[in-house]
Amino acid sequence: MLPDTSKRTRSEFLFERASRLIPGGVNSPARAFGAVGGTPPFMKRGEGAYLFDVDGNRFIDYVGSWGPHLFGHRHPAILQAIEQALIIGTSFGAPTEAEAELAQLVIDMVPSVEMVRMVNSGTEATMSAIRVARGFTGRNGVVKFAGCYHGHVDSLLVAAGSGALTLGCPSSPGVPPGATADTVVLPYNDCESLEVAFQENGDQLAAVILEPVVGNMGCVIPTPEFLSLLRRLCTQHGTVLIFDEVMTGFRVAAGGAQQLFGITPDMTTLGKIIGAGMPVGAYGGRADIMNCVSPVGKVYQAGTLAGNPVAMAAGIAMLNLIRERNPYPRLEQIGEKLAVGFQSAASAAGVDVRINRVGSMLTVFLTSQTVTNLASATTSDTARFARWFHGLLNRGVYLPCSQFEALFVSAVHTDADIDQTIAAAIASFSDCNN
Ligand SMILES: *Cc1c(COP(=O)(O)O)cnc(C)c1O
Numbered sequence: 001m002l003p004d005t006s007k008r009t010r011s012e013f014l015f016e017r018a019s020r021l022i023p024g025g026v027n028s029p030a031r032a033f034g035a036v037g038g039t040p041p042f043m044k045r046g047e048g049a050y051l052f053d054v055d056g057n058r059f060i061d062y063v064g065s066w067g068p069h070l071f072g073h074r075h076p077a078i079l080q081a082i083e084q085a086l087i088i089g090t091s092f093g094a095p096t097e098a099e100a101e102l103a104q105l106v107i108d109m110v111p112s113v114e115m116v117r118m119v120n121s122g123t124e125a126t127m128s129a130i131r132v133a134r135g136f137t138g139r140n141g142v143v144k145f146a147g148c149y150h151g152h153v154d155s156l157l158v159a160a161g162s163g164a165l166t167l168g169c170p171s172s173p174g175v176p177p178g179a180t181a182d183t184v185v186l187p188y189n190d191c192e193s194l195e196v197a198f199q200e201n202g203d204q205l206a207a208v209i210l211e212p213v214v215g216n217m218g219c220v221i222p223t224p225e226f227l228s229l230l231r232r233l234c235t236q237h238g239t240v241l242i243f244d245e246v247m248t249g250f251r252v253a254a255g256g257a258q259q260l261f262g263i264t265p266d267m268t269t270l271g272k273i274i275g276a277g278m279p280v281g282a283y284g285g286r287a288d289i290m291n292c293v294s295p296v297g298k299v300y301q302a303g304t305l306a307g308n309p310v311a312m313a314a315g316i317a318m319l320n321l322i323r324e325r326n327p328y329p330r331l332e333q334i335g336e337k338l339a340v341g342f343q344s345a346a347s348a349a350g351v352d353v354r355i356n357r358v359g360s361m362l363t364v365f366l367t368s369q370t371v372t373n374l375a376s377a378t379t380s381d382t383a384r385f386a387r388w389f390h391g392l393l394n395r396g397v398y399l400p401c402s403q404f405e406a407l408f409v410s411a412v413h414t415d416a417d418i419d420q421t422i423a424a425a426i427a428s429f430s431d432c433n434n
Contacts, residue, residue, distance in 0.1 A: 123151025391428025
């Protein structure tokens with residue numbers, strides 16, 4: 001007998017079934033609504049700035065698949081590139097022209113990248129970059145910052161942000177102490193503790209890795225002093241400075257945060273936008289460092305599907321679109337409009353918020369404190385955030401389902417979309433007070 005779905009939404013039915021088959025019903029924890037409660041809508045279709053779920057609801061989408069959709073869903077140029085690649089074949093396990101074409105675009109656009117290797121996810125990119133930095137320096141120590149998320153890499157899954165933070169397990173069981181014994185965790189934006197760490201361990205540090213604008217504890221912006229101190233100390237001690245630009249790459253500027261702030265790291269990791277919705281990651285940097293990578297060097301790193309032709313075609317189309325359209329002035333303008341609107345919506349309802357924003361990446365923290373690191377981010381009222389989130393969802397606005405994530409505006413969001421979002425935000429803030 002077919003289950004009776006008449007009293008439940010289709011999403012509820014699908015979520016129940018998925019939960020019996022897949023841990024938590026999801027293939028990535030951040031999707032499960034763990035922090036806000038309720039059932040996640042199951043999506044059927046995306047179009048431009050909108051998502052449509054299986055129950056026929058339309059949402060203005062501020063998640064954008066957690067970053068990739070800079071030009072919204074189903075951009076014609078990206079679809080066409082994927083269709084043309086599909087006709088030729090989905091994977092060869094042999095070199096193709098497209099790999100060098102995407103590599104050239106990345107090298108032209110991202111200041112620190114002289115050579116680049118393609119992988120299949122952001123996690124693979126950061127895991128590989130750490131290994132290469134260790135191989136290059138012959139050292140083991142790695143500095144990361146509390147609240148930064150670099151994928152589910154064993155050595156970096158300490159005081160991690162994103163889903164790990166949301167679900168209250170910033171350090172995961174299953175990671176043996178040995179895997180993190182060489183990881184030093186410091187507070188973000190804290191110059192003093194950084195100086196001390198280098199004084200004590202500088203000559204054993206292979207790498208410092210950071211999100212050069214944090215997205216994964218919500219949006220947190222680095223101070224200029226913090227970034228320039230990082231650059232200076234890494235140079236002094238021969239430590240590899242890694243900017244994890246999986247989120248910020250091609251998002252905050254064509255050349256990422258390193259271009260925006262004028263600080264050039266030694267290595268850069270990329271993901272999300274570089275694949276335009278297909279699974280692509282990349283790591284690159286100085287040629288002397290990248291020449292340590294197998295087969296030219298001895299640091300082993302490989303991938304059966306790395307440089308996949310369909311994924312490369314999507315990435316090439318995305319980076320070409322960025323170069324042709326220069327979306328950043330529009331993203332800045334519409335990002336500011338959204339931030340100003342959220343601020344006035346909160347003020348009207350008497351709700352304390354702090355909004356951090358860089359271009360099209362922003363977080364509304366429900367706190368009265370300035371948010372500069374994990375400690376200040378976690379002063380936010382997450383219960384109130386959950387109510388605000390559901391108020392917006394019920395009114396057709398799809399935000400990331402956690403206080404500790406950044407939302408994204410795309411180049412195809414219209415002024416009318418923003419106006420509708422602000423109206424929903426005003427109504428949802430007043431719900432929170434009742
Ligand atoms: C998303 C993200 C990752 C992990 O990328 P996956 O593709 O999910 O493995 C790593 N670093 C940062 C900064 C990210 O935002």
